[in-house]
Amino acid sequence: MKQNFTVRQGALDGVEAFLSVAEHRSFRKAAAELGVTPSAISQAVRALEARLGAALFIRTTRSVGLTEAGERFLSRAKPAFEELVAASEAARDLGLRPAGLLRLAVPRAVVPLILERVMVSFHQAYPEIEVEIAASAELVDVAAEGFDAGIRLGQFISPDMVAVRLTPPFSFVVVGSPDYLRGRKRPKRIDDLRDHACLRMRRSNGSIAPWPFIDGNKAIEAIVSGPLIAHDYPTLLGAAIQGLGLAQLPGPLAKAPIADGRLEALLAPFAVTTPGVFLYYPDRRHVSPKLRAFIEHAKYRSAKAPYDATTARKSRKLNRANSS
The missing domain is CATH 1.10.10.10 (Winged helix-like DNA-binding domain superfamily/Winged helix DNA-binding domain)
Structure with missing residues (x-):
């Protein structure tokens, strides 16, 4: 009683x-x-x-x-x-005013996608804000663990969170280095990956992530194998550049190595698209000035990235396929 x-x-x-x-x-x-x-x-x-x-x-x-x-x-x-x-x-x-300690829970995979190009300019704009980044693969309860906000790929954010878009949708691309591809037959279909060394990611729950693709309106998860299992995309990126095997990476992370010839994009017609990277927090009514400053700054920096219309169309098609 x-x-x-x-x-x-x-x-x-x-x-x-x-x-x-x-x-x-x-x-x-x-x-x-x-x-x-x-x-x-x-x-x-x-x-x-x-x-x-x-x-x-x-x-x-x-x-x-x-x-x-x-x-x-x-x-x-x-x-x-x-x-x-x-x-x-x-x-x-x-x-x-924007000041104090801003604590962000961020998966390691997202750090190179946005934070690396935001942090220097943010510190210059708001020198009175200290930023603590807790990089972890775990899904963090930001309210329970004392974080101001989290940053995560959109599909992994709980619907009861307030989500703020930080990037446009982008595709996951399969890449391989010229050294790896030399003397090997380039994959033209998803099934061709069986003949290749594929670098894989272990999820926070311990499972090894399959490689997602889209074939028309059909979502496919390919079970691949290869010599390396990593816990973050930068490790996979480095291994792919060194010629250890093929990797499936976020498009923004692979963009520069593809542009300078260190990597080659493969299986582009089957590339799956993620909704993008979002900042999330639990309550729209109580946004501190330090968090508001970070949100606006990150959105401004992200707005400078060109919007990929092809990627957006694929994203909408995939979402319709998954909901049907």
Whole structure:
């Protein structure tokens, strides 16, 4: 059976009035400092004394002094009240301007997709914000674990989160280095991957991720094999560049190595598309200035990336296929 509890009200009522009277040794001067009437100050102090069960002041027509109880109360209440005021100002300051520690939960796979190109410019724009990045493959409960927000591929975000797009949709591409492909038959169909060394990713739940593709309106997951299993895309990228095998990577991560010839894109007609990278947080009503600053800055930086219309069309087609 539930018990009824009440929250004690007015624990600090009258303390500010008491401290002001104690400082000035005058009810009138305390009233002027706090912008109220002397009568209001007197009532507040009397209520405090009644609550404490002890007189705090010795009052005469010419002076105001502290009783022994008043001296003891002053010695403890003054530093405690000053600390409360300082705490309030610190909290108010963080609520008014972008400053403080911003904690982000980010899977390792996403770090090279967005954070590496955002962090330097963000620090230059907001030097009073410290950013802590917890890079992990685990699905993190940002509210329970004290993070301001998380960043993740859109398909893995819980529907009860507020999600902010940071990148356009992009495809996952199969790539291989010229050294690896030299003397080997390039795969033309998904089934051709059986004849190739494929570098794979282990998921946070311990399973090895299949390679997703789309063939027309049909979503396919290919079970591949090869010499390397990694826990992050940068490791797979490096291994593919070194010629260890084929890798399936996020398009933005593979873009530069493809452009400079270190990698070659393969099986492009079957490339599957992810909704993109999103920042997520639990409550739209309480967005701190530091988080709002990061959101706007990351969106601005991401807007500079060209939007891939072909990728967007594939994304919509895949979504329709998966929902049917």
